[in-house]
Amino acid sequence: MTDYFEIHERDSAARVGELRLADSVTTPALVDDVDTETPGDCRHVLDDAGSRWPTEQDAPDGDDSLLTVLPHRGLPAGTPDEVAEAFAVDYPDVSFPSAAVVSSDTATDHGSDAYVLAGAPGYVGHASAFVDAVSTVREAIPADTALYLPGVATPRNVATLVYAGVDLVDPDRAVVRGTEGRYLTTDEAYFLEDLDELPCACPACQQPRDEFDREDCVEHNVNALAAELRRVRRRIRDGRLRDYIEGQARQDNWLTATFRRLDQQYSYLEERTPLIRRADLSAASDDSLRRVEIQRFAERVTDRYVPRFDDRPLVLVPCSARKPYSDSQSHKQYHDAIKWRAHVVSMTSPIGVVPQELELTYPAQHYDSVVTGNWTATEIEFVSRVLERYLEGTDYPEIIAHIPGEGYRDICERVADSLGREFTYTVTDHPTTADSLGNLAAELEGWDRYPKREREHNTVRAVADYQFGAGAGDELFDDLSTQGRYPQLRADDADGEQLAALAQQYGVLSLTTAGARRWVESDVHTKTVEIEPFVPHGSVLAPGITDASDDIRVGDDVVIRGDAAFGVGRAQMSGPEMQSSTRGIAVQMRHVDEQ
Numbered sequence: 238m239t240d241y242f243e244i245h246e247r248d249s250a251a252r253v254g255e256l257r258l259a260d261s262v263t264t265p266a267l268v269d270d271v272d273t274e275t276p277g278d279c280r281h282v283l284d285d286a287g288s289r290w291p292t293e294q295d296a297p298d299g300d301d302s303l304l305t306v307l308p309h310r311g312l313p314a315g316t317p318d319e320v321a322e323a324f325a326v327d328y329p330d331v332s333f334p335s336a337a338v339v340s341s342d343t344a345t346d347h348g349s350d351a352y353v354l355a356g357a358p359g360y361v362g363h364a365s366a367f368v369d370a371v372s373t374v375r376e377a378i379p380a381d382t383a384l385y386l387p388g389v390a391t392p393r394n395v396a397t398l399v400y401a402g403v404d405l406v407d408p409d410r411a412v413v414r415g416t417e418g419r420y421l422t423t424d425e426a427y428f429l430e431d432l433d434e435l436p437c438a439c440p441a442c443q444q445p446r447d448e449f450d451r452e453d454c455v456e457h458n459v460n461a462l463a464a465e466l467r468r469v470r471r472r473i474r475d476g477r478l479r480d481y482i483e484g485q486a487r488q489d490n491w492l493t494a495t496f497r498r499l500d501q502q503y504s505y506l507e508e509r510t511p512l513i514r515r516a517d518l519s520a521a522s523d524d525s526l527r528r529v530e531i532q533r534f535a536e537r538v539t540d541r542y543v544p545r546f547d548d549r550p551l552v553l554v555p556c557s558a559r560k561p562y563s564d565s566q567s568h569k570q571y572h573d574a575i576k577w578r579a580h581v582v583s584m585t586s587p588i589g590v591v592p593q594e595l596e597l598t599y600p601a602q603h604y605d606s607v608v609t610g611n612w613t614a615t616e617i618e619f620v621s622r623v624l625e626r627y628l629e630g631t632d633y634p635e636i637i638a639h640i641p642g643e644g645y646r647d648i649c650e651r652v653a654d655s656l657g658r659e660f661t662y663t664v665t666d667h668p669t670t671a672d673s674l675g676n677l678a679a680e681l682e683g684w685d686r687y688p689k690r691e692r693e694h695n696t697v698r699a700v701a702d703y704q705f706g707a708g709a710g711d712e713l714f715d716d717l718s719t720q721g722r723y724p725q726l727r728a729d730d731a732d733g734e735q736l737a738a739l740a741q742q743y744g745v746l747s748l749t750t751a752g753a754r755r756w757v758e759s760d761v762h763t764k765t766v767e768i769e770p771f772v773p774h775g776s777v778l779a780p781g782i783t784d785a786s787d788d789i790r791v792g793d794d795v796v797i798r799g800d801a802a803f804g805v806g807r808a809q810m811s812g813p814e815m816q817s818s819t820r821g822i823a824v825q826m827r828h829v830d831e832q
């Protein structure tokens with residue numbers, strides 16, 4: 238039971254939380270021992286009850302103004318498991334804020350509010366050992382507990398530590414480096430004597446260069462670390478820590494390696510990455526292609542999405558800077574030539590391919606990429622792979638590539654070759670020239686336009702497949718009548734009862750209880766939150782939950798079921814977090830039926 242820690246914001250594995258001491262601490266935070274007098278901007282709230290080695294001590298008397306690190310045994314690294322177990326400490330059940338010391342081998346739920354990773358400094362410089370240790374401990378302890386890495390943080394590495402899932406750090410390393418005459422910034426560790434001027438505006442740096450000594454350097458280092466943590470917290474609240482990490486982690490090779498290693502721990506990050514975000518995603522490098530949001534979209538388009546227009550030609554077009562694509566000048570021109578006679582799929586880096594029905598769906602209208610006109614080899618490889626997998630399951634009678642030269646053409650030729658299919662190229666010079674558009678229109682001669690109703694129905698079904706799983710479009714929306722004007726679509730059944738609405742901002746469906754009942758009755762796996770017998774209004778809190786599907790992600794529509802209520806809402810935590818948390822809002826309710 239966590240009494241003293243609660244998560245308020247999540248951004249992948251990073252969180253903004255609250256250590257609920259008498260005077261609460263916003264995490265990720267810089268904390269230090271209550272007895273030390275570290276200069277600079279730091280919270281003195283740790284009380285280390287000491288190592289039990291070699292003599293036994295009594296349980297400490299804690300109080301709610303401090304985070305008490307419970308007595309532990311410091312065993313040397315490499316101690317055999319059976320020895321470590323024999324000397325393991327039984328953590329007492331205490332009624333004050335407490336932290337238990339764990340290693341990646343022994344981490345388990347001790348009922349504490351925070352966990353200290355033993356031997357943490359040993360992981361600095363070792364990317365895979367660091368990522369393995371942090372993710373292993375994070376998975377072993379409840380989600381609503383803080384993870385503390387002592388002796389590791391610097392202004393340069395702390396953003397990456399937090400991105401990996403760390404909530405508490407201390408100034409030890411920054412202090413030691415300062416006493417050694419190292420002046421730390423977010424991008425460098427300067428030798429103090431090499432600095433002609435001080436590249437900082439913190440209080441410690443407000444003095445003549447020749448009076449600035451190592452003691453001031455310690456204070457500056459702590460200030461720089463605290464300032465970087467403020468920036469990181471802002472980034473988490475904005476849902477934009479990843480964009481920052483892609484640049485920041487480059488300041489040091491072990492951080493670059495750490496961040497790439499984390500991307501390889503896909504399931505660890507995927508579980509913690511929301512389905513939808515308010516913030517736009519900035520794709521500035523090949524690293525962006527490995528983001529969970531990008532990989533997830535590509536996976537769902539190739540595995541879940543069913544092309545319902547493949548009884549007619551496919552037109553591949555380039556993406557546009559303006560989103561949704563159909564609002565852009567170029568796409569309006571393509572549309573005037575196509576006139577609903579073909580299925581339109583946009584090719585884009587970093588998303589891959591975007592079928593017309595999913596142009597609103599996150600992140601298809603929420604990304605911003607650096608447009609140079611030149612594709613990198615990695616981008617060509619990625620988009621080719623997605624396009625090829627997309628086309629493998631389709632029966633289009635004709636594939637028309639209405640695309641410019643350079644990267645787009647390379648991709649199409651590569652995929653055409655690999656699949657042994659012929660592509661028709663309709664662009665001369667540029668896709669929006671009269672010649673090119675004339676070629677495109679001529680290629681579609683003889684095909685009828687499909688009706689608006691078919692377009693709208695297929696959009697609802699495509700989004701349902703994407704969001705709820707393969708088959709959901711047909712199972713939940715077999716008899717369907719759409720109301721409103723795209724993109725503000727409402728999905729009703731044949732009798733006029735509303736099943737869902739398309740949320741224009743994120744391109745996902747918001748179910749009604751009638752829609753949710755269809756989901757439950759279908760063969761499609763239903764993301765379900767089981768609750769105690771009460772009727773939730775507004776929100777469901779974690780303690781009221783008895784079980785939750787493992788695959789629930791933040792932003793998912795979920796069914797809420799209990800003896801007293803049936804409802805639908807949007808998840809604010811992942812399923813595993815709902816199962817292990819004792820605090821916090823788990824689901825924002827949309828509709829509820831008492832029963």
Ligand SMILES: [Zn+2]
Nearest residue numbers: 437439442457
């Ligand atoms: Zn400074």
